[in-house]
Amino acid sequence: MAALGSPLRTLRGLLRELRHASARAGRPYRDTPAYQHVLAAFRAHRVTSEKLCRAQQELHFQAATYLCLLRSVREHLALHHEYHGKGERSPDEVAGLVGFRLPQQPGGKG
């Protein structure tokens, strides 16, 4: 079985990621189906205890995998936005790079 660490830590991380996901949607994250499903699953299997049980381990692995998914998507999106999301510069910005300003022609081009 994979080295997963503490189930409680996984649960906390997962709930935190769900909170981030909901912040984007602007909804109280405790109301979301995902949050309620995760909590219910952990309660039903009491994964927060130390007992070794196959169903618990499977659930913990699933939770850790889902946590990895949510976290990686969020991090990837952040990197995408920071490095790849800016698109082209406007003509104003390009002119500004070399210290110029575009001419202003109130009546439009002649």
Next chain:
Amino acid sequence: PLERKRFYQNVSISQGEGGFEINLDHRKLKTPQAKLFTVPSEALAIAVATEWDSQKDTIKFYTMHLTTLCNTALDNPTQRNKVQLICAAVKFLETDTICYRVEEPAALAELQKNEWDPIVAWAEDRYNVAIGSSTSISGPNIPASTKDTFISHLASYNMWALQGIEYVITQLKSLILSMGLIDRHITVEKAVLLSRLEEEYQIQRWGSVEWAHDYDLCELRARAAAGTLFVHLCSESSTVKHKLLQD
């Protein structure tokens, strides 16, 4: 299209005849080929709904890996049947990343031996097969009996789970690492690390370039995690609607 404006307020799931459906406001989600989007597992439906609900102003389809996997399972755009999927998966063993070794530099060869040998050994033991590794340009020589064992094993999965397995294999470039994930022997983070061992080696030597290395790392983790979760959620007999999982 890569992105589209978010056109719905509420996302919810409901249970239909064929399984669980996703509702965007009052509209039912459809696949790219306009079929009704139905999934066999409630947990999977909830996770898909969460993907849709996480979208802010624009819908970023390239981040919605579970939705994409479900669409592939429902539409089967490559028109492959179960046998073809299994063959594609097992064929990867011939060029499996963790069996394909370098001789130089010595430090990398050592790293590959230390990190990959245990996983190969695990697979050989778990599946009672011979796999080995090779530094030859033609790759490892996989016995037919080994391939047959994996073909048999994969045949025990339903069509949806197989789409997921083949997806993970394609992402990680390794059948063995993928089975390690599916069998819960290693975590996604570890599987991705092992898949990218040479990159990690180079990064340690030369430094990391965030906008390329970390970007690729996060994307591979997301895809491998999505694929693994998809396989597990489609395989759980207690939560799965078998009618939908036509073999």
